[in-house]
Structure formats: C-alpha cells, structure tokens
Amino acid sequence: MVMLAEHYDFVIGGDPDRDTIDLAILEAGTGRVRDQTADWTDGPAYSRLLAWARQHAPGRRVWALEGTGSFAAGFVTMLAEAGEDIVEIPGQKRSRRAKNDRIDAVQAARTALAQTEQAAPRERGLREALRQVLVTRQGVLVSRTKAINELKSLIVVAPDHLRAGLRGLALIKQLDRIDHLTSPAGATIEHRVTVSTLRSITARIRFLIAQTAELDAELHVLVPHHPGRADATRRAWCRPRRRRPTAGQLVPPRPGPQ
DSSP, X not given: OOOGGGTOSEEEEEEXXXXXXXXXXXXXXXXXXXXXXXXXSSHHXXXXXXXXXXXXXXXXXXXEEEOTTTTTHHHHHHHHHTTOEEEEEOOOOOOSSOOOHHHHHHHHHHHHHHOSSOBOOOOOTHHHHHHHHHHHHHHHXXXXXXXXXXXXXHHHHSOHHHHTTTTTOOHHHHHHHHHTOOOOTTOOHHHHHHHHHHHHHHHHHHHHHHHHHHHHHHHHHHGGGSTTHHHHHHHHTOOSSSSOOOTTOOOOOOOOOO
C-alpha cells in the first residue's frame, strides 16, 4: 500500500490534451489547491511548466498524469530525464458536463492521492518501438485479409473464361496469373473492368505482403532485446487467424470451389 501523502508534500495533477496541458498543485496533506497553470505541449512549454512546479511546489513532489503513453508522452520523458517522480492515473470517467481542463487537473491529483496502488508511466524506448511495430503489423494483417477476401469474391462472380483460369489455385499462383491478364481489343466492358479490378486488388495484396515482411524483419531485430522475450515473442506473432506463417510467409486460405 502506497499513499502519496506519506511520501510527498505536493501532488501535481495534469490533464493533457493534444495541444495544451493543464496542471494543478495540491498539498498532499490537506488536498488544498495551491496553484494552477496551463501551457502548450512542446519543448519550451515543458521547461516553463517544470520551472513553475519548482517554484510553487518546492520539496518532495510527484506528478500525477493521465495519458502518459499518448498526449503526455513527451512531457513525461522530459520530467523523467529531470529526475522527477511520476505516477500514471487511469482515464477519468467524466459526467455529461462540458469538459473543464482546470477541474480535471485537480481531479487527477486527488485521484492519485486516494489511490493505494500507484502505476508507473509506460516505458518508452524498446517497449514503445515494439508496440508501434505490433500495432502497425496488426493493421496490415487486417487489411491484407480484407483484400484477399475481396479478390476471392471477385473471382467467384468473374466471367467464366476468367474464373476458369483462376479457380482452385493457391493464392500466390492466382496473383501471378492475374498479373498476366490482359484486355484484348474488342473485349467487353465487363471483361476489361474485371481484369482491371483484379489487377488493382492483386497489387494491393502484394504491397501488404511486402509490408508484413518488412515489419516481421523489424520484429526479429527488436524482440531478442526485450527483457520479457518469451512474452514479447508470443504477442509479436499473435494473429487473428488460427494458422501462423513464418516471418514474411503468406499462408493462403484453403482452396475451395469458386
């Protein structure tokens, strides 16, 4: 059990937004608001805010900030480098009233004072790099699956003479064959548009395959350096589909009648 009032004289609550951050200094022993301020979310403003805190909250102080991994990330990095103590508070549940950043900053500090368990800000560096790659990779996998499904659906309704050359093939072979499709002179409008659409979706799938391979290569570099290597590896290769490919390998859906 860690009560901040037992270890600090002041708690500085923060409500960060995309462009601004509001801060409120509370006396840890009484909960009284000592001072408030607001500034921009950029380097010079961060220095001004730290100087303000040193002036109005001398001695033992701790920062209680929401969104340490998003809007407050840059501010948290600067504070940590300056040797400041920081705790993260969960996102606040707000009533239907209009948002008031000054009140929310005070509430952030009071939330931290009331908590018996304190959360440290999310680590950056390697952990943040892994998070970014994993989030991006997941988005690419979702887009790739959607594109493959679009291709399969189009093949099903394609004219017979086009569908006959594509049905029953593994995905990679379908992509190769589509790359060589043409629209000869005198082709019908449906033929020409179908070929054009097939080639467009094929190009998108190939691009997403290449992106997946690039992200997998990045993961192979980052994961071995993560302290929790086993857990990081499991999360890195977690996929929405039941089958797992090796790095950069595309596993097509099981062929079926089309």
